[in-house]
Amino acid sequence: MTFYVAHRLFAAHDRALAADLADRIGERVGPARVFLPFCDTDEEDLVAEVKGRRLFELDRERLGHLDAMIAILHGPSLDDGVCMEIGYAAASGAPVIVLSTDFQTYSMTGTGTHLEFPDPLLQHVATRIVRVAKLGPPSLPAPPGKTRFQEFQARNLAQTNTALDATVDALLDLPDRTCRPESTPTNISSPVYVEASPYTPQDRNHLAMTCVDAGHTVVVPQRFTAPDPLAGASADLAAVRSAGRLVADVSGPETPPGTALLIGAALASGVQIAAFQPQSTFTHAHGREPNWRNLMIQYAADAHLTNEEAVLSWLAA
Structure with a gap:
């Protein structure tokens, strides 16, 4: 182990x-x-x-x-x-x-x-x-x-x-595990899960509405509005793992924790990931290329998008 x-x-x-x-x-x-x-x-x-x-x-x-x-x-x-x-x-x-x-x-x-x-x-x-x-x-x-x-x-x-x-x-004290659950297969025609950032100054629904207006079926988070936040969290995790794509607004001093968690779950589940970040800031370390986000987030993402037009182009690809 x-x-x-x-x-x-x-x-x-x-x-x-x-x-x-x-x-x-x-x-x-x-x-x-x-x-x-x-x-x-x-x-x-x-x-x-x-x-x-x-x-x-x-x-x-x-x-x-x-x-x-x-x-x-x-x-x-x-x-x-x-x-x-x-x-x-x-x-x-x-x-x-x-x-x-x-x-x-x-x-x-x-x-x-x-x-x-x-x-x-x-x-x-x-x-x-x-x-x-x-x-x-x-x-x-x-x-x-x-x-x-x-x-x-x-x-x-x-x-x-x-x-x-x-x-x-x-x-x-954890029990021994004999098998792992199989990853949920994803399909590019599955819904797009759109995760907003609480740090975004714009209307938090702008990314979701952009995708809806372009004809995509969109799923948005439930955990912040559900009567039972944990039930909402369970629904959000299941929705991301079965989505065709994840559009995640990673804006903020760090990627919001739930957004980061969903990016990890999407990566493990084979879901395509776009990180939306209208204004990038960079971190620097000796011998390392400038990173526009935590490197675990940056390299998990298939695309780094800075505006709604780029989101639509990525969804159409």
């Missing part, structure tokens, strides 16, 4: 946390059975003609053979690369364990159902959520010579250790 640890890559403390988790899993199952992105792709020192694409290919190769995913998600701004990987794993039939130390819950309205994550898709696809929301207990009596900041750090480390150990236990 192969275990894939999905985590935010861009800061040392995030990578260190993921490495701690991977090491604890490796101690229980053997390190050869654990895949840790950035570490196992040698991301900082990798040399390739198109480095971002090569990193995507290396990660996708492991995504296609994993037996379980362990994903680290914290806070309201969820990493779009991790969410994409979660969608890929879920659509492939692999169980997904999500670790969070976020002390907040989320809802669509002030009195709505409380959810573990800002987008109900994350909660829907998670096989198990390990949530440790409180600091470790204070030391009583306070250790002599220890500042309040050191005590606060110790309480955070205790919280982290509890969460990591609980995640490893949850992983080892």
Whole structure:
């Protein structure tokens, strides 16, 4: 069995946390059975003609053979690369364990159902959520010579250790799987699923209306308007996996988490993907080509479109 640890890559403390988790899993199952992105792709020192694409290919190769995913998600701004990987794993039939130390819950309205994550898709696809929301207990009596900041750090480390150990236990408690569900076959004549971005300044229905006006059958998300957000999330995931094409507005500081998850699910299901982004911004890293989005999103997409005319041309192709 192969275990894939999905985590935010861009800061040392995030990578260190993921490495701690991977090491604890490796101690229980053997390190050869654990895949840790950035570490196992040698991301900082990798040399390739198109480095971002090569990193995507290396990660996708492991995504296609994993037996379980362990994903680290914290806070309201969820990493779009991790969410994409979660969608890929879920659509492939692999169980997904999500670790969070976020002390907040989320809802669509002030009195709505409380959810573990800002987008109900994350909660829907998670096989198990390990949530440790409180600091470790204070030391009583306070250790002599220890500042309040050191005590606060110790309480955070205790919280982290509890969460990591609980995640490893949850992983080892997963039942053995003997088979994977087959991918849902897609047909180019199937409906077009259109996923808007909450960061788009225009009317959020503009992409869907563009496709409808051109004669396409369109499916739009239900999870944000359904009385039961999780039922809506289930319907959205099923609709994307059976769609002919996915048009996803990836605008925003990051691709919205649910959108990223659906892109991963579409990729695993063989659905053609267009990333719509009227105004691109780029990220840069040593030895890597400029990326207009998280590389897991960028290279999952078959097309990068910047206006409605380009969307119609892509749909007509």
